[in-house]
Amino acid sequence: MTLPFSQSCENNKEPILSVLRRQFSRSGDVLEIAGGTGQHAVYFAAQLPHLHWQSSDVPDSLATLEPRIALAALPNLPAPLPFDVTQARLNLAPVDYVFSANSLHIMPAAAVTHFFRHLRTLLKPGGTLCVYGPFKYGGTFTTDSNAQFDQWLKQRNPESGIRDFETVVSLANEAGMSLCEDNAMPANNQLLVFTKLV
Ligand SMILES: C[S@@+](CC[C@H](N)C(=O)[O-])C[C@H]1O[C@@H](n2cnc3c(N)ncnc32)[C@H](O)[C@@H]1O
Secondary structure (H helix, E strand, O other), rough: OOOOOHHHHHEEEEEHHHHHHHHHHOOOOEEEEEOOOOOOHHHHHOOOOOEEEEEOHHHHHHHHHHHHHHOOOOOOOOOEEEEOOOOOOOOOOOEEEEEEOOOOOOOOOHHHHHHHHHHHEEEEEEEEEEEEEEEOOEEEOOOOHHHHHHHHHHOOOOOOEEEEEEHHHHHHHHHHHEEEEEEEEEOOOOEEEEOOOO
8 A cells, every 4th residue: 555655754753753752752742733644643642652642643644644554553642633623623632742744834823722711621730842943934935935935835735835933923922832842953944942831
């Protein structure tokens, strides 16, 4: 069976893992939002067996996500859940950790607002959010290639686009989280880490 494959996931999984080892160090439940091909879910669940990794994606993308997770058959990686952040609350008890990669620049800006609103209830007090992807700072792209990537995204969908770091931090603050790390990652990406206060 040919599984859906993302080369960028293969390239970024090791650098992301090095941050998750530190930030998701205690045993607990993880919710992954926008799981994509499942490469991250399978790799991180295998490398971090102290975590229960619950992946999710919009209903239309579950057929992409499910096969790799089913094939892996890991004890800490259940079948993915349907979850569109623009829809009603996910029926899931609050989790210790939330992870999402390369999702905020794909979903429309209004959905990014919903993403953070959900975390008010989905993430436990004291919990940690790790968000990976490209961001703008002070309205400026970090590199020319990110500016070109933003144009390419907007040609595909005018509502997509690289998000402002400051907007994301502000939305997180409104949801009771504070930024604790901004990790520069390979290929002009960042891994932002937030802690939920209440
Ligand atoms: C570029 S892919 C990233 C997938 C994977 N996380 C990765 O790093 O390769 C963007 C993902 O965002 C998801 N997505 C788009 N809109 C969404 C929404 N409203 N709620 C949840 N996920 C959404 C898509 O289904 C897709 O899986």
